[in-house]
Amino acid sequence: MPKTQEMQKCNRCGEVKPLTAFRRHAKRTCGYSGICKACRKAEYESSKGYFGPLPEPEGSQRWLDEIRRRAKVIRKERQQG
Numbered sequence: 001m002p003k004t005q006e007m008q009k010c011n012r013c014g015e016v017k018p019l020t021a022f023r024r025h026a027k028r029t030c031g032y033s034g035i036c037k038a039c040r041k042a043e044y045e046s047s048k049g050y051f052g053p054l055p056e057p058e059g060s061q062r063w064l065d066e067i068r069r070r071a072k073v074i075r076k077e078r079q080q081g
């Protein structure tokens with residue numbers, strides 16, 4: 001058996017996954033993103049289908065800003081029904 005891996009619960013899907021399933025996130029105290037890669041990818045794919053392609057390279061500040069902007073728009077529209 002391998003050494004016990006550190007686990008973390010995903011804030012989105014609620015599944016407990018090994019830290020390797022999360023992106024590193026320097027600003028968080030635990031050092032990892034609170035949302036797993038699978039959920040992040042799903043989010044990315046849904047916003048891509050909604051608004052068209054995102055700026056490259058993936059993971060850059062511009063890319064991140066665009067993701068956030070789109071997420072905000074989607075949230076607003078959902079609230080309005």
Ligand SMILES: [Zn+2]
Nearest residue numbers: 010013036039
């Ligand atoms: Zn998840």
